Amino acid sequence: MNLLLLHLDDALELQPDFRSAAEKSGAREMNEKVLGQTIRLWSRRGPLDSLKRRLACRAPTPPWHPRLCFMGSGDFHHVSALLIQEAADAIAKPLTVVHIDNHPDWVHFRDGIHCGSWVGSALTHWNVHKVITLGVCSDDLRSPERKGANLGLLATGRLEVFPYEHAPSVVRQHYGEGASYRQRGMHLNWVQMLDFSEEMFIERLLSRIATDAVYITIDKDVLCAEDAATNWDQGRLRLATVLRLIREVGRRHQVAGADVIGDYSRPRYRGSLVTQALKRGEILIDQPWVGPDPKRASAINASTNLSLMHVLMEVMG
Template identity: 30%
Template sequence: MMITVQDFTGVYAEQAFMQELRTAAGTSKNVRWLDCTKIVGTDCYCDDDAIKEINELIDNAECDIENRGNSTSAPAIHFFDNGNYHYMSKLWTDRVQEPFTLIVFDHHPDMQPPRFGGILSCGGWVKEVLDNNKFIQKVIIIGVKDELIETVREELSQSGEANILEKVTFIKESKLSTLPSIICSDYVNVFSSNLYISIDKDALSPTYAATNWDQGSLTLDALKDCITALTASRRILGVDICGERAHDFEGNEYHTVQEADTLNSELNRELVEFLNNL
C-alpha cells in the first residue's frame, strides 16, 4: 500500500519508524510526506481555508506520484498525527467515488452535531460523512466508550437528526469481548464489499499506544483479528491511522515521553506491516 504521512504538530520527529518513512519519501514511489505544520486553523477544528490548503497539498502530492509513474488509485495508508486531526478521514473519504462501508475504531463516536457554524471537527467528522457523502452505505464504530453512545443519541434526537443513526452500528467498549461473534453476524455479512478503515489509536489500551485522548481497552490482537475478518473477500479503499501523543506531552501514569514515542513508533510499524500483508 502507498503511505501518506501528514505531519501537523511535529510529533513524528521522535519516532524512528516515521523518520524512516520521511527519508523514504525523498525517493520512493510508495511514500509521501506532507508538511502541514504551517497550515493554520487545523487543531481540533478545520476551517474552510485550511481544508482548501490541505486538499491542494494532497492534490499536488498526487500529481507528483503520477509523474513518478505510480498509481494514485491503489489502496493507501494515511497517517495524520494525533486524534485532534481525525477529521482528515472525512477529507480522505470525500475522494472515494464508489459505494463503501466506513469502519471506525475509536473510543469516541465522533458524531457530535456541529457547534460552531458547521465547521468540520475531530468530534463530529463521522456525522459530516453521513450527512454529505453520497457513497456512504454503513458506518460501524468499534470500541466506543459506553456512555458516549447514549450522549450522541440524545444530542442527535434534540437536533432532529436521529434518523442518521439508521446507518450506524456501535460496538461499545463493554461488548468488545463478543467482537468476534458480532463480526461474523448476518448484519456484517450484508454491508458493502468496499471498506474504508479509520483507526484512532485511542480505542486501544495504553499497553499498546500513547494518545492525546482518554483510551479504551481494545487489544492490538483484537484490532488485527477484526480487520482480518472484516476484509475477507472485501476490497480495502483506504486505511487512516491517527492517535499520536500530544506534541507537548510530558509523561503520565502510563508512559514517559521516550516510552510513548517508542511504543507509538513500533505500533505504527506493526500496523503498516500487518496491512501490507492483508
C-alpha cells in the same frame, strides 16, 4: 498502494524507527505542520479545503491506488473525512467506513468540522453507504443528546455503534432500534463487543458490511495504555484484536483506503486569540490534564504503528 506520512504535528517525526520503516516501504511525506496548527481539534472549511487541494496534488498519477495515511494526533481525526471523500470519489461505488475509536465522533458542529463531528460529514458523500463504529468506551455515550450527538444517524441506519463495553445511554427522544442498539424507555441499550467472543463479533461485523469496498480509520485511543499513548482518554481494546479485525475485513472486502491517528503530541494552535482560547479551553474539559512521558509515548506508538502499517499494507495489496 500509496503510503503517506502526513505531518500535521511532530508525532511521527519523533518515531525514527517507524519513519525509517515507512520510507523503506515507499512512503511519501508531506510537511503540513503550520496548517496543522490551524486545523487542530477543529477547523473552518477554508483551511480544510486548502489541505484537500494539497493532498490531491501529492496523489500518485493514475491509475489510482488506495491511500494509507498516518497523520499524528487524534486531534486531526476530521482530516479522515477528506481522505474518505478522496477514496469514495476514486472508486465511484458504495463504500462502508469501518471506524475503530474510543469516541463516536458523531456530534453536530456548525461552519466547519470538528475531530468529534467528522462522521456526519463523511456520511454526506453520495456513495458512503454507512459508518460502523467499534470499540467505544468513553463517556460520550453517557448522555449523548446533552453532548450534541447526532443520534438521527443511528435512527436512519447510516451509523452503527458497537461499544466495547458501555452502560445504557440516557436519552429524551425516541430512536427505535437498530443493529447496534435497542431502545427501552428512555435508554439506548447497546450491542457490546464484550457480549460476544472475538470470533463471533468479527462475524457480526462482517455481516453488517453490505458493500464490496471499505475504508478503515483507526484512532489508537481505542487501545489500552499498554498499546498506545494518546492525547485522549483511552479504551480497552488490545492491538492484537484490532489487527485481527483488519485482516478479516481485508479477506472479504476491497480496502479502498485507510488512515491511522492517535499519536500523542503536545498541542499547538494558530489562529485568532479567541480561537486559540476556545481550543485550549475545550481540551481542558475533554482531555487528560497530564500527558504521557514523551519518550515512552513515542516508543509505544512507533511499535504499534509498525504493526498497523504491515497489516494494512497486507490487506490493501
